[in-house]
Amino acid sequence: MLAILYVSHGSRVAEGVRQANHFLKQCMDQINVPIQQICYLELVRPDIQEGISRCIKHGADCVIVQPILLLSAGHDKRDIPDEIEKARAVYPNVRFIYGRPFGVDDSIIDILVERIHEKHSGSVQNDSILIVGRGSSDLETPRAFSRICAMLAKRGISPVSVCYMAAAKPLLKEGLELAVEQGPGKVYIVPYLLFSGILMRTIRKSIETSVNRFSFVLCKPLGYHPSLIHLLRKRIRESIDYDRLSAQS
CATH class of the missing domain: 3.40.50.1400 (Rossmann fold)
Structure with missing residues (x-):
């Protein structure tokens, strides 16, 4: 059975x-x-x-x-x-x-696009996207996020950068700083997470304590969509x- x-x-x-x-x-x-x-x-x-x-x-x-x-x-x-x-x-x-x-799949990209559009209904031409992953020392992790960024670009969403909560670089604080340097617009932060737990609290705290906090817009995590x-x-x-x-x- x-x-x-x-x-x-x-x-x-x-x-x-x-x-x-x-x-x-x-x-x-x-x-x-x-x-x-x-x-x-x-x-x-x-x-x-x-x-x-x-x-x-x-x-x-x-x-x-x-x-x-x-x-x-x-x-x-x-x-x-x-x-x-x-x-x-x-x-x-x-x-x-x-x-x-789950892996890198078109349905995941659909959810990412939905999360961005929940906070940003217009063009993202002057803005940028920052995806925040858990992080891993496994080399497949940055390769996977590179594919995700490329798939988002095909949907007309760019520039997209990535940072991590742990075990890979750039870490969250540096990722926030680098994202702000990309241009004068807003930075839409998309947590690549399944639920809003401790890691989401950490992301919120990092945004709130950043000198650039007014440049950031925190989107919902992927969630159990x-x-x-x-x-x-x-x-x-x-x-x-x-x-x-x-x-x-």
Whole structure:
């Protein structure tokens, strides 16, 4: 029997966990798979091993492990695969399929454009966009944001720059300063985040304490947008199709 285990990030902010669970339950209602469970990478229970155990107790012999992550970095490449390998050792008769994160996709770009237009209804010719990512030491992260900037430029939105909350440069404070130097217009800041938790508070504080604070307009984060439900369903269909092809070969 097939199961899907959704691996959410986890947060110290209860509202962030609530938002994630609400989003995932909406998605679960639209996916015809008999066993579906939610677990967390950190800070919240159940963890991944507990989530896998629950799937198997409900009768699963094949588990799609689906990360609820925007981009591929350390959690996607190391942490979750390590947990899957641990589970394979405990449950040798269970198949595990590892799904893809949301990744760089046109639907994500649609959400970014929507977030910008919520605050800016006219042309952005004299203004600029600053995307704020979580940050990672993984080299795929800046490459992903380069693709995002290029896709936004094709939609007529430029200039677009990127900064990070941690682990990559430029960091937030420097990113704000560099964005102001690009021109006399406003800087529209788009947090590349799924929920408005601690990182959003940090962004707000950095804006409020900046000498250029009146130049900044803070947009909403990506959030658990309805378009992400469709993208998540797409990722799950990819995993199911992969399983079917593997069974036939």
